[in-house]
Amino acid sequence: MSVDKIIVPLDVSTKEEAIARVEKLPQVTFWKVGLELFVSCGPEILTFLKAQQKRIFLDLKFHDIPNTVAGACRSASRYGVDLITVHATAGKTALKAAQKAVEEGANQSGYPVPKLIAITLLTSLNSRDLAFDLKVPLELPEYTLNMALLAQESGLAGAVCSPQEVSQLRQTCGDEFLFVCPGVRPTGSERGDQQRTFTPAQALKAGADYLVIGRPITASDDPVKALERIIDEIG
Numbered sequence: 001m002s003v004d005k006i007i008v009p010l011d012v013s014t015k016e017e018a019i020a021r022v023e024k025l026p027q028v029t030f031w032k033v034g035l036e037l038f039v040s041c042g043p044e045i046l047t048f049l050k051a052q053q054k055r056i057f058l059d060l061k062f063h064d065i066p067n068t069v070a071g072a073c074r075s076a077s078r079y080g081v082d083l084i085t086v087h088a089t090a091g092k093t094a095l096k097a098a099q100k101a102v103e104e105g106a107n108q109s110g111y112p113v114p115k116l117i118a119i120t121l122l123t124s125l126n127s128r129d130l131a132f133d134l135k136v137p138l139e140l141p142e143y144t145l146n147m148a149l150l151a152q153e154s155g156l157a158g159a160v161c162s163p164q165e166v167s168q169l170r171q172t173c174g175d176e177f178l179f180v181c182p183g184v185r186p187t188g189s190e191r192g193d194q195q196r197t198f199t200p201a202q203a204l205k206a207g208a209d210y211l212v213i214g215r216p217i218t219a220s221d222d223p224v225k226a227l228e229r230i231i232d233e234i235g
């Protein structure tokens with residue numbers, strides 16, 4: 001398995017820590033910038049990653065009214081990032097507006113159009129949370145399928161889902177639809193706040209295009225070895 005299928009999150013609060021992490025793992029080609037880092041240091045980190053010729057997953061999980069989501073997506077797509085996230089629960093009007101906006105933003109900047117992907121259901125939630133806290137009267141697999149289909153019908157390029165659901169979603173949405181899976185835990189690693197997990201090998205076998213793997217690598221005493229072990233485990 002190629003390391004190119006693994007996206008490593010930069011879940012740190014300063015640019016210096018983020019740069020140190022990138023330098024420690026030179027073989028990683030795809031990095032994720034999420035809320036913690038972007039809120040603290042802004043687009044500077046994207047400029048750094050682009051200068052290193054890294055691919056960028058800008059995971060800010062936009063969730064707002066259509067006009068606001070579209071504005072955020074237009075601005076985000078001017079940075080030349082590869083993936084951008086929005087919550088599927090923003091609804092069809094917002095998703096369609098967001099897709100149109102990433103195309104506009106990229107055209108204005110001259111960068112390729114980033115792939116806009118929708119969060120189906122956070123991997124930190126389980127079926128109990130869905131039923132009892134969120135009061136969603138659907139089984140979890142049916143709910144995530146509805147969210148993925150909503151994204152597809154709205155013209156998005158793909159979805160973020162748990163590896164536990166990716167096989168079923170892939171069957172319905174087809175091979176062209178991109179599936180990015182967090183909630184990946186190598187054998188023996190701690191689950192932490194992730195509820196719906198698979199091992200890297202299981203996730204790829206189930207049909208994930210990309211695996212997002214953070215703490216099992218970054219919280220390890222030896223992140224280089226941890227990454228190598230994951231690649232070996234996948235075979």
Ligand SMILES: O=c1ccn([C@@H]2O[C@H](COP(=O)(O)O)[C@@H](O)[C@H]2O)c(=O)[nH]1
Pocket residue numbers: 009011032034119121122123124160182183184192194212213214215216
């Ligand atoms: O449903 C989701 C959507 C995004 N994430 C993000 O992925 C990484 C996972 O990190 P780990 O350390 O491997 O748990 C993290 O940045 C989340 O913001 C997710 O976990 N689930």
